Amino acid sequence: xxxxxxxxEIPFIRLSKFLAEAPKKVNPKLSSEEKIxxxxxxxxxxxxxxxWTSSVFNDFLCKATxxxxxxxxxxxxxxxxxxxxxxxxxxxxSNRLLVMYDLTKKWRHEWGGYDLYTSPDKDPLxxxxxxxxLMIVKLNPGDLSCTxxxxxxxxxxxxxxxxxxxxx
Amino acid sequence: xRKVEKISTAKDFPxxxxxxxxxxDDSTLDLVVDxxxxxxxxxxxxxxxxxxxxxxxxxxxxxxINILRDDLGDELWRNKVAEAFSSKPLxxxxxxxxxxxLGDFLLPHDDQxxxxxxxxxxxxxxxxxxxxxxxxQIFDVDENNKSKLVDSIIPEYNxxxxxxxxxxxxxxxxxxxxxxxxxxxxxxxxx
Numbered sequence: 284x285x286x287x288x289x290x291x292e293i294p295f296i297r298l299s300k301f302l303a304e305a306p307k308k309v310n311p312k313l314s315s316e317e318k319i320x321x322x323x324x325x326x327x328x329x330x331x332x333x334x335w336t337s338s339v340f341n342d343f344l345c346k347a348t349x350x351x352x353x354x355x356x357x358x359x360x361x362x363x364x365x366x367x368x369x370x371x372x373x374x375x376x377s378n379r380l381l382v383m384y385d386l387t388k389k390w391r392h393e394w395g396g397y398d399l400y401t402s403p404d405k406d407p408l409x410x411x412x413x414x415x416x417l418m419i420v421k422l423n424p425g426d427l428s429c430t431x432x433x434x435x436x437x438x439x440x441x442x443x444x445x446x447x448x449x450x451x
Numbered sequence: 452x453r454k455v456e457k458i459s460t461a462k463d464f465p466x467x468x469x470x471x472x473x474x475x476d477d478s479t480l481d482l483v484v485d486x487x488x489x490x491x492x493x494x495x496x497x498x499x500x501x502x503x504x505x506x507x508x509x510x511x512x513x514x515x516i517n518i519l520r521d522d523l524g525d526e527l528w529r530n531k532v533a534e535a536f537s538s539k540p541l542x543x544x545x546x547x548x549x550x551x552x553l554g555d556f557l558l559p560h561d562d563q564x565x566x567x568x569x570x571x572x573x574x575x576x577x578x579x580x581x582x583x584x585x586x587x588q589i590f591d592v593d594e595n596n597k598s599k600l601v602d603s604i605i606p607e608y609n610x611x612x613x614x615x616x617x618x619x620x621x622x623x624x625x626x627x628x629x630x631x632x633x634x635x636x637x638x639x640x641x642x
Contacts, residue, residue: 318596
């Protein structure tokens with residue numbers, strides 16, 4: 284897994300059906316979060332916060348990436364029709380590992396809502412919505428991420444547990 | 452040629468903006484729309500937008516586009532625009548055509564780039580309705596960067612919308628919801 288992670292220009296690994304049993308009900312308590320020109324979305328506590336902060340998951344991350352990530356924060360983020368986040372919200376970020384656990388059900392690609400990662404002089408990395416998948420991405424300072432605008436025609440919301448780990 | 456020679460007083464809230472109706476006379480309007488339909492458009496996409504854009508129209512030598520460039524940017528009109536906005540003299544314009552099709556959009560932004568004083572867009576698609584999308588939406592933004600939609604301007608054919616560029620001039624083009632082509636000539640008056 285370590286070799287797969289480091290094989291791409293922007294190091295990443297994506298694992299479908301990561302958990303044997305994904306949460307059946309996704310009904311977190313969320314509040315609106317807006318900073319015009321940066322993002323418009325809903326945010327709350329990560330559904331699986333205990334797991335993301337556990338030593339079991341941290342050990343897994345170390346083996347999968349060959350890195351030593353240190354937990355920073357976790358959230359549950361939801362994007363509904365009209366919501367988005369833009370790349371420059373990451374402009375002041377440092378070396379980090381982003382982990383996204385996708386809890387989006389019944390999504391259509393044409394609604395947008397996919398995650399995008401960019402790095403100077405490298406091809407961008409696109410991650411479509413896929414219920415139950417775990418995405419791990421290593422980003423350096425100057426690397427940016429965002430979630431594509433969600434169409435007003437979207438009939439459901441994208442839901443992600445979003446976790447950031449700092450890297451030395 | 453311009454059909455209108457007077458500019459009404461700018462609305463002040465949430466930032467100075469003006470709508471000028473019936474900007475071009477009918478014959479110029481037809482020639483301009485034909486000329487724009489004959490241009491090549493490139494698809495442009497980023498986290499902020501999705502639309503089709505022409506080349507910079509100030510670089511094109513075409514009779515109808517030359518007339519349009521003068522109508523939007525001659526000294527007489529620039530002086531009227533400066534007076535309407537109580538701004539310093541305006542020296543020049545840039546100009547490009549944009550087409551928004553089904554699913555296209557332009558997310559909230561304030562247009563602030565050095566030397567841009569007044570933004571403008573000339574709307575050239577007839578009979579756009581609210582249900583089609585593509586409204587020019589303007590926002591009032593508080594000190595915490597929270598926005599409130601103040602006006603959703605459905606672009607009327609042959610109307611020229613202008614606003615003063617500042618840290619307050621937040622606006623977006625709403626997503627196009629039906630199979631239409633929302634055509635504008637858009638640019639900025641510069642210092």
